[in-house]
Amino acid sequence: MSCYWRAPREKTEVMLILSTAETTPAQRVAAIIEAIEQYRIADCDRLVAEAREGLGPCVLVREVFGPVLREAGDRWEQGRFSVAQEHMLSNAVRRQLTYSLDEFNRLAPAEPCVAYTTLSGERHEMGSLMLAVLGASFGVRAMYLGPDLPVVEVGRFCNHVPVVAIAISIVTNPDVIDAADQLCALREALPVTTRIWLGGQAAGRLPTGQLPWDCTVITDIADFELRVTALRKQGP
Numbered sequence: 001m002s003c004y005w006r007a008p009r010e011k012t013e014v015m016l017i018l019s020t021a022e023t024t025p026a027q028r029v030a031a032i033i034e035a036i037e038q039y040r041i042a043d044c045d046r047l048v049a050e051a052r053e054g055l056g057p058c059v060l061v062r063e064v065f066g067p068v069l070r071e072a073g074d075r076w077e078q079g080r081f082s083v084a085q086e087h088m089l090s091n092a093v094r095r096q097l098t099y100s101l102d103e104f105n106r107l108a109p110a111e112p113c114v115a116y117t118t119l120s121g122e123r124h125e126m127g128s129l130m131l132a133v134l135g136a137s138f139g140v141r142a143m144y145l146g147p148d149l150p151v152v153e154v155g156r157f158c159n160h161v162p163v164v165a166i167a168i169s170i171v172t173n174p175d176v177i178d179a180a181d182q183l184c185a186l187r188e189a190l191p192v193t194t195r196i197w198l199g200g201q202a203a204g205r206l207p208t209g210q211l212p213w214d215c216t217v218i219t220d221i222a223d224f225e226l227r228v229t230a231l232r233k234q235g236p
């Protein structure tokens with residue numbers, strides 16, 4: 001349990017902020033949103049870090065980081081959060097996810113290895129980073145390449161590093177970023193042995209008939225978990 005006193009903002013206000021093993025994911029989400037609402041950056045950072053320390057990666061991603069990012073993003077779209085507030089959260093979450101990724105990767109063998117990225121024009125990066133953390137937590141080394149990557153660059157990377165699969169996160173409407181064309185070019189740029197995994201909230205809208213032969217659309221995290229677990233058992 002961690003517990004500390006925050007200096008009161010007004011003479012009458014004394015706030016005890018508690019975070020215990022019993023704090024539910026929904027309470028964590030509400031506390032983080034409240035901290036951002038009031039521009040309490042240090043509290044936001046601390047609450048996000050405590051969520052990572054107190055929860056396993058699946059619950060963390062599905063029940064805290066996913067919902068809190070969506071809530072903050074929706075408020076930003078509605079004009080209720082400023083860009084700076086949205087960035088406060090994204091930065092805090094990104095830092096903690098990167099920390100987790102390093103920790104899990106240190107424990108995972110060098111091979112097999114899966115790379116994670118998004119196509120050119122796709123700036124939504126958090127789903128990809130979260131998936132990399134989940135993959136590494138299942139014991140399969142994760143190379144997070146960052147978002148908005150031209151397929152030529154992805155191909156160049158995979159021709160230097162033995163990557164068994166490249167996981168692509170599709171969030172923006174696939175028509176807008178010509179996802180099918182990019183995926184065909186990606187297939188050409190990759191070694192034949194590298195599989196293409198597709199997922200994310202707009203992956204279901206991909207024109208399946210126009211995709212390269214070996215693209216697999218992974219519809220949920222349970223399916224992803226099965227695939228990375230199979231890779232781990234298979235070994236290098």
Ligand code: B12
Pocket residue numbers: 061062065066069070072073074090121122123124125126127128130131167168169170171172173197198199200201202218219220221224
């Ligand atoms: C934050 C946000 C942004 C931020 C992104 C910041 C960042 N650094 O990532 C910014 C401000 C940049 C942004 C910009 C835009 N955004 Co935006 N954004 C969001 C928001 C609010 C949250 C997205 C997020 O981080 N989700 C959290 C993650 C964890 O969830 P996730 O991506 O679904 O990932 C999970 C799963 O899907 C899965 N997964 C993800 N990838 C993969 C891959 C594989 C292989 C597998 C198996 C699973 C998997 O695992 C993850 C963990 O569970 C959503 C709203 C929403 N309801 O989602 C809109 C949303 C995604 N954005 C939207 C839009 C339209 C835009 C803009 C076009 C807006 C504009 N007019 O400029 C631009 C486009 C930018 C671009 N070119 O990419 C739309 C997309 C609609 C569509 N499908 O076309 C949404 C849905 C908002 C809406 N209600 O309309 N956005």
